Amino acid sequence: MRYSLVVLVVMMIACQSVEKVEKPENLLNKEQMVNVLTDIAILKAATDVNKNRLNKHIDKPFQYIKTKYGIDSLTLAKNLEYYNFKFNQNLEIYEKVEEKLKTKNTKIDSMQTYLDSIDKSKNYSKDIQLNKKKQKTKP
Secondary structure (H helix, E strand, O other): OHHHHHHHHHHHHHHOOOOOOOOOOOOOOHHHHHHHHHHHHHHHHHHHHHHHHHHHHOOOHHHHHHHHHOOOHHHHHHHHHHHHOOHHHHHHHHHHHHHHHHHHHHHHHHHHHHHHHHHHHHHHHHHHHHHHHHHHHOO
16 A cells, blocks of 8 residues: 555656746846846836826836837746746846845935935025014014
């Protein structure tokens, strides 16, 4: 009984076939994949936050990706499939995407802090001018 169970398990494992994915004709290198996936993540996030505002600047967000990188949807799909079967390379790509997104987020946060400080200084200047006008109109 034990022997037949072991044979059955071995046969099940041996009978599974994993088709090897062929290398796409227009293979994007890892750095190109990082750039494409980073842009896709940013556009997806922008679409989720405010699609109408994004559409004022980019009519068709994912068409923008295709045009920017000179690829079509089939090329992108084949490259994604190819790298998905290359676990270590795929992991490296997504780690770099995450790193790029964090870097961009840090830059955006620092820019926002800078813009907020400018707004505060403008408001402070307006308050000073308003106080001066009030003091002049007092008898």
